Amino acid sequence: MPDTPTSSPPAPALVALAAWVLPGAGYALLGQYARAITIGTTILLLFVLGLLIGGIRALEVPGYNAHGGKLISWVKGQNRNGGAPYGLRASDAPLPPGAREEGWVVVTHPLDELRSKPWSIAQIMIGPIDVLCDWWSVVVSQPSDPNNPNSSRIAARSHSRINELGVLFTAVAGMLNLLAIIDSSHRAGQLEAK
């Protein structure tokens, strides 16, 4: 397979976007197919291995709780600084008495939500595949019997070391793809400058 750049290199931003959408695709746009296949396959295998080890529920999805419930923020009164302290509840849970609903926590308190699930930032670097897996994680976190909210969940949740390894593998895969995004777009920039 050729490992040489094409005659008219694409824009660095386009290369970065392609590399995010599909790991390794940035190098493929530059005509570096061997590098693209090696890096893309390795990153995807690492991500899939992480999900295999920790289970799909090892992915913590911003805006949803561990049981797949959509997190809604609510406020009640005001604190000393004038701002309102907020609480969270699942969308199917009752609103506390006297509380006012704010909305989905990803919209109302996005930074707080990301801060509580920091590994999701590294995992999203894998691209739309992570978004699809996040959706799958939320779906299989639901009760196996829709009429009984206390029934067992469709998928089991991992704990301790196995959960840590699942999160570690998926987050490292995301960070490696970030490295590949930066490198491929940098290479595109260098080719453009020549």
Add this chain to the structure above:
Amino acid sequence: MYFHLPASLAFTPFLDPLPAWPDTVWPWLLLPLCLAVSIVYKSIRCKSMRQVPREAGGLTITIILAMAAAAVVLAVVVRGLER
């Protein structure tokens, strides 16, 4: 092994966590992680992809030896503090 047999039989890929809880099993899972990090790093660093297998293999061994050395040092420190 007897205690892990039922969990192993119930394992559904991706829906159940991998039944690798024993301390003799899970540390082996770090090997593919080291290998993947080495392959991606060396694929980015090396000018020619022909160099990657050799360079990545060397880096994988270096990472594993460094982690083993760190584990030995930490074990000695912990034992020393325990006395």
